[in-house]
Amino acid sequence: MAATTLALALPLLLLSLSSLVNSLSPNYYDQSCPKAESTITSVVQKAMTNDRTVPAALLRMHFHDCFIRGCDGSVLLNSTSKNQAEKDGPPNISLHAFYVIDVAKTALEAMCPGVVSCADIVAMAAKDAVALSGGPNWKVPNGRKDGRISLASDTRQLPAPTLNFSQLQQNFAQRGLSMDDLVALSGGHTLGFAHCSSFQQRIHNFTTQTDVDPSLQVSFAASLRKACPYNNKVNAAGATLDSTTVIFDNVYYKSLLQGMSVLATDQALLSVPRTQALVSKFANSLTDFEDxxxxxxxxxxxxxxGVEVRRNCRVVN
Known part of the structure; x- marks a missing residue:
């Protein structure tokens, strides 16, 4: 987006965001579906006992949903013969755990038909993913509606793992999110995993096939190269984004300061004094990061x- 266009669009976005924030409420379902939150928590907790990757998947799903057309559950919609949906766009092929949302929705439809939106389920499930992994808990403001449009082509709007800081900042700013938000939300990578394709250029594609990004700590770079050899053909291969990948903590920030950033976008947080200071702050204080x-x-x-409450999260009403 051109700078002039962004300057014109941003005030409107912020006004719209402010309006929505005021319309959302942590007590939204107190009367219409009082057991909504506890039901979702129970579903997420059960899924986590069977699959340790569920928290990271749910957190990433929420992020990818919100960054395209707002938090409207559009990432959940299935492709049809006439339309390729977001979940089938290249950045979203690796998204999973959609079944967790389906299970929660089925339970809620039996309990409170047509009341709880899929977008709200995704938001509450993401919160549970964090809290049940040892991170902070909070009351999610609810009242979102589900969208009816989902286009694979829109996934180009998602921040690619190869963006430099300027590109990353602009991507977030287009959604009314600040540099502080960028650094704080990047901390979600504490639960993350990256496939080799997301960081190959940092360990193989510099001057020669043997060169690595000089910002990487030598032994850490070697471990990444071992996990992802040149011309790697194993689709599931990759690396966790910090060493305590199933625990929500601030090790991610400590790793960045030690030269152990997996993604270029992680390393980019150290390229500007303001964000570098925040990385240091969060590395030194878990409380500051969580807040x-x-x-x-x-x-x-x-x-x-969003405009409706879907009865099935995979298809529009």
């Missing part, structure tokens, strides 16, 4: 979008 993360998650999860 900032919750604030930024609520802000991101309030991005406007």
């Amino acid at each position: 900032a993360f919750v604030k930024s998650m609520i802000k991101m999860s309030s991005l406007p979008g």
